[in-house]
Every structure is written in C-alpha cells, then in structure tokens.
Amino acid sequence: MTGEDSTRQAIMEATFRALAAHGYADLTIQAIADEFDKSKSLIHYHFDSKADLMVAFMAHLLEGFIDEVEGGADADPRDRLRRMAEIVVHGMGDEEATRDFHTALLGMRAQAPFDPDLQGQLVENDRLIRGVIADIVREGIESGQFRDVDPERYAALFRSAIEGAQSHDVILGDDAPTEEAFAGVESYLIDDLLVAGEPTDAEAATSAEDER
DSSP, X not given: OOHHHHHHHHHHHXXXXXXXXXXXXXXXXXXXXXXXXXXXXXXXXXXXXXHHHHHHHHHHHHHHHHHHHHOOTTOOHHHHHHHHHHHHHHOSSOXXXXXXXXXXXXXXXXXXXXXXXXXXXXXXXXXXXXXXXXHHHHHHHHHTSBOOOOHHHHHHHHHHHHHHHHHHHHHHGGGSOHHHHHHHIIXXXXXXXXXXXXXXXXXXXXXXXXXX
C-alpha cells in the first residue's frame, strides 16, 4: 500500500467512526478530522467536499462488504448467502456501535434522492451487490446445491429482505423483529426456497402440468 493509499484508508476509517458517533445529518469534515490522526487539510487535499467524501466512502464500504462475503474461498454458496445476511442484519462488531452506524447509513440513504452523486453511488452499490448474490446463486445451481431459480430475481428479493430487516432494526429499535427476520431469511429464503431437496408445491404443480 502506497503512502497515499494508506492516507485514504485512514480517512475512510475516520469517516466510519465519525458517522457512528454523529450520524449523517450532523457529520462534518471537522468531525471526521477529529477522528483522524493527521491534519484536516489532508482530508480536503483528497476530497473536495463532504459529498465527494461520502461517495468515496460508500464505494469503500462496498469493497469491504464484498471482501467479507467472498473472503472465505472455501465457503459454499449457502454459507456465503447466510454470511451476507448476517453482516447486513446484525453487523460485524459491537451491537451498539453497529446500530449507530446503521442509523447513519439510513440517514445517508434518505438524502440520496436530493444528491445525484450519492444516489448514483448507491445505485452502483446495489447493482454490484445484486450481481454478487446472483453469481452465488448461479454457482449453487451449477453445483446442484440450489434449485433452478432465476438468479437476478432471487437477488432482488434477497437484497430487499435483508436491507429491510436492517432498516427496521434502526427505525423500531429494541421492538424490531430483527431475530425473527434473520431466521426467516435463513429458513425460508435460503433453505426452503433455494436449497435443493424435495420439490416445492409450485415445482410439483408445474411438473404435473408438464406430464399432462
């Protein structure tokens, strides 16, 4: 890693901490600088504005997220999908810090309709994450572990379900059905709908219709 790359990485880490501490609405370059062990001017050297920094931060989050999901090269498709759901719904660290950060993310997403650059990065993140899910599903189908479903349609459903569970956890707090939602994703969206085994009612009906 070059010195410049190291500096940008440090800025991303400081942004993460500042977001968790202050939320998106109250986030400032100064708040990020307070979490950064170098000068505020160095942040301005790399990023023209808070908006510019947040677009880069969302791209950084995506890269780290995909690395976490795909990092275990030996993990089978089911385990990778479950890991993705776990990261999105539960996070990867301290429960309180995770909820603070998820709250900041929700605030950031709420601003996307009013910030074309941020919305553009979120659209790109969504496209790439759905692509990763679809690729995992294709791998599972080809290996015979998953049923022959439409990978893109499944990816849209799975992504919406786990993002919805994350948002409900933030909005509803301790009253959110987070554990039930995660269990439902694992049981219904992965094991019942996707993992190969006994045919579903819909598959059985289609097979019977074909035989007639």
